[in-house]
Amino acid sequence: MPRRSVITGTGSALPPGPVTNADLEQRLDTTDAWIIERTGIRERRIAEPHVKTSDLAVEAARNAMAAAGVGPADIDLVIVATATPDDTFPATATRVQARLGIGQGAAFDVAAVCSGFVYAITVADALLRTGAHSRALVIGAELFSRILDWDDRTTAVLFGDGAGAVVLEAQDGDRGLLAARLHADGRHGDLLYVDGGPGSTGTVGKLRMKGREVFRHAVGNLASVTEEVLSDAGLTAQDLDWIVPHQANARILEATAKKLGLPMARVVMTVGSHANTSAASVPLALDTAVRDGRIRPGQLCLLEAMGGGFTWGAVLIRM
Numbered sequence: 001m002p003r004r005s006v007i008t009g010t011g012s013a014l015p016p017g018p019v020t021n022a023d024l025e026q027r028l029d030t031t032d033a034w035i036i037e038r039t040g041i042r043e044r045r046i047a048e049p050h051v052k053t054s055d056l057a058v059e060a061a062r063n064a065m066a067a068a069g070v071g072p073a074d075i076d077l078v079i080v081a082t083a084t085p086d087d088t089f090p091a092t093a094t095r096v097q098a099r100l101g102i103g104q105g106a107a108f109d110v111a112a113v114c115s116g117f118v119y120a121i122t123v124a125d126a127l128l129r130t131g132a133h134s135r136a137l138v139i140g141a142e143l144f145s146r147i148l149d150w151d152d153r154t155t156a157v158l159f160g161d162g163a164g165a166v167v168l169e170a171q172d173g174d175r176g177l178l179a180a181r182l183h184a185d186g187r188h189g190d191l192l193y194v195d196g197g198p199g200s201t202g203t204v205g206k207l208r209m210k211g212r213e214v215f216r217h218a219v220g221n222l223a224s225v226t227e228e229v230l231s232d233a234g235l236t237a238q239d240l241d242w243i244v245p246h247q248a249n250a251r252i253l254e255a256t257a258k259k260l261g262l263p264m265a266r267v268v269m270t271v272g273s274h275a276n277t278s279a280a281s282v283p284l285a286l287d288t289a290v291r292d293g294r295i296r297p298g299q300l301c302l303l304e305a306m307g308g309g310f311t312w313g314a315v316l317i318r319m
């Protein structure tokens with residue numbers, strides 16, 4: 001029996017009260033119609049100023065642990081994917097570990113922006129399969145509202161805050177993570193970046209993006225990395241029950257599904273109500289579809305994402 005990393009519970013957390021496109025019309029030169037037509041986004045959640053990334057991460061993690069039926073003594077690895085940590089250091093994962101009452105194992109952050117969760121679950125899988133760790137909390141948590149330029153209509157309308165988490169456990173059997181591929185191409189770093197940081201400006205900085213160029217790269221990269229993981233597992237797109245993509249833009253999701261020859265009925269789409277929550281978007285979408293009964297045990301799911309760096313990756317998992 002192969003040793004595989006199985007998702008035994010999912011959870012998520014969102015700040016209360018949506019901020020609608022109509023709300024943004026009040027402060028930006030934009031319209032609900034433009035945002036819906038170009039992105040599919042209708043609303044997003046924005047956290048109150050006192051909320052930290054770790055607050056959302058802890059809530060999502062607690063929900064995932066409850067779903068998995070495990071407690072703090074059962075977890076020996078905490079990985080938080082985030083581009084918006086509470087502080088420059090210590091890692092947000094160590095804050096989360098402490099607040100959950102986990103006193104053993106390792107905890108660290110992964111910085112791969114919107115691909116962060118796909119990177120983090122791939123790293124967790126590797127650590128679980130070596131036997132070094134036995135049960136991981138893998139969390140994507142972001143407060144992108146804190147790094148947006150709220151005067152820039154080309155970016156401010158696209159993002160939101162949130163967190164998603166999974167409990168990942170090493171088990172022998174057919175369920176679990178079947179294949180994973182990660183990529184990066186740093187030559188495109190200037191198409192999507194934050195113009196500040198501790199080692200450059202000493203400030204947090206704001207998100208800057210050449211949206212049209214990011215879009216062009218996203219569709220090609222996501223389709224090709226999907227083909228790679230399917231080929232690694234000896235499967236085809238037709239074998240997939242669900243695609244759980246990074247929720248950047250409905251048009252990217254549609255173009256990627258079309259390239260793979262899959263109907264939108266097999267794509268989990270939450271961008272309309274969450275907007276782009278960066279590293280949180282894949283686990284948030286996953287938890288949404290698990291809790292509403294769409295994704296069921298035994299089904300084959302593809303998680304895929306692309307983000308700043310550029311970074312991108314895909315994971316094939318039997319739930």
Ligand code: ACO
Binds near residue numbers: 154157
């Ligand atoms: N409201 C109204 N008009 C707007 C807005 C807005 N919010 N934003 C831009 N416009 C205008 C532009 O100024 C431009 O006007 P012009 O023609 O007079 O110059 C026009 O709309 C078209 O702008 P484009 O940027 O060409 O519009 P496009 O159709 O490419 O859509 C978008 C822009 C939505 C950003 C799209 O390019 C996109 O989604 N790109 C991918 C971005 C992405 O996925 N990023 C995340 C991936 S990685 C990560 O998540 C960190």
